[in-house]
Each structure stands twice: as structure tokens, then as C-alpha cells.
Amino acid sequence: MSQIQCVRCGIAGEPQAFKPFSNEMGTRIYESICKACWAEWLKTQQQLINHYALIPHQPKAKEFLLRNMEQFLFGEGAPDSLP
Template identity: 35%
Template sequence: MTGDQPARTVQCVKFQKEMPGLDEPPWPGELGKRVYESVSAEAWKMWEERMKMILNEYRLMPWQKEAQELVAKQMEDFFFGDGSALPPDFVPEQAKG
């Protein structure tokens, strides 16, 4: 994108307002297209943090098909459902120790 082009905007499903969108679909297939069309760049950053937590808490290997399927399900819930569920034993950083 060049400096004279306006930023692409989307009606963000997470924030319920018009916001700058992603530059390209962040995930393959229909889910990636849906995210690209209706998730803001800011909401995607929130998801990236949630995804890291999910991968770490469940000790997932991102290259494994089972991990990719779980992440895709959690992503769909995070953006288009009731929100992704936290792992059962998850303790937020500020509550640890």
C-alpha cells in the first residue's frame, strides 16, 4: 500500500465500528476470507495474543493438523461466536504467584 491510498476499513465484528482492516486474509480458506472482510487489524492483534496463549496453555505444535483445527475453531468463536473459551487451568499473569 502506498502512502497516498486510504487505509482499507471494515465494519469490525469485535468492536462494532468501522476500523482499519487487515492487508490480506490472515488464514486460509473461507474462515480467512470471513476474517479479512469483517475483522479490524486491532481486533486481529487481540486474537494473536489469545492464540499465543492457547498454543502455550494446550502445548500445541502449530504445524500439526489437530492444533490448526483447534485454533481455527477458537478463532471462529472469538470473532463470530460467544468468544473463545480459556483453557481450563489458565491463570492470568497478574493472578499468578
Template identity: 40%
Template sequence: MARTVQCVKLKREAEGLDFPPYPGPLGTKIWQSVSKEAWAEWLGIQTRLVNENRLNLADSRARKYLAQQMEHFLFEDGTIEAQGYVPPSA
């Protein structure tokens, strides 16, 4: 049976993650209160942020920036999108 959480992003009960997706206390917080659906949404945004901003993940400033954006998106009800990103047309 799937584990469920009260997702802070979706504002409803949903299937939880199988394991903490991030190290440390923040990873535990995400695992306890973010659903698979919301995490998948964040991963898409993160990919666009990395690509559109040409972030080098070996750079600690880029990783810090992504962590801040992740917390804003997941826990502060923030809307984030990569500058210059244009979604594919239907």
C-alpha cells in the same frame, strides 16, 4: 488511505487488514469483517493458547482446535483465554 471495515468483533468501524490473514473462504471472511485491532487481539490469545496448552502446530488436531477458537472469538462474540494463563501484574 486505510481500508475500513465494520468490525464484527469490536462492533464499530475500524481499520481493516491489508490482506486475508488465513487461507480460503474463512480468510476472506476475516479480511472483509475483522479489524486490525481485533485480529491483533486474537493473535495474542492464539499465542497464549499455543504456549499454555503446549500445542504442536504440526498436528492437524491442534490447528483445527485453534481455527475453532478463532471463529468463536471473532464471529460468535466468544471470550477465550488459555487455561492457567495469569496476566502480568502491573
């Protein structure tokens, strides 16, 4: 894939270097989210981790971050809230 049309910012640009996850969501992000938006999410994710003092491998924290990621990138799912 040489270029993608980002569903978040609407700009056609380079895809990410690799899939962020090896699952369906990873493919979806790879195919529809540009590098810049992904970088923005990583920053936001770090802020959430710091703000809520999350431990990222804990299942609850993981689920929380995944939900927020979906919302951030695709505008879907529940709004920000701790489980």
C-alpha cells in the same frame, strides 16, 4: 476496501493489510474483523499454544485453534476445549 465494520467490536476501521488465510475464512476475517481484534486473537492464540503446549502444524492443534478462533472472532462454534 477502504474501511470495514468489525463484527466483533462494532467499530469501523481499517482492514488488515492482507487476508490471514487464502480460503473462505480468510476472506471472511479480512472483510469483517478489524486489525485490533485480529491482533488480540493472535495474542490469545499464542496463550493457547503455550497453555496447551500445542504444536501448531499438527492437525488436531490446527483444528483446535481454528475452532477457538471462530469462537473468539465471531462468537460461534464450540467453547474452548481440547479435542
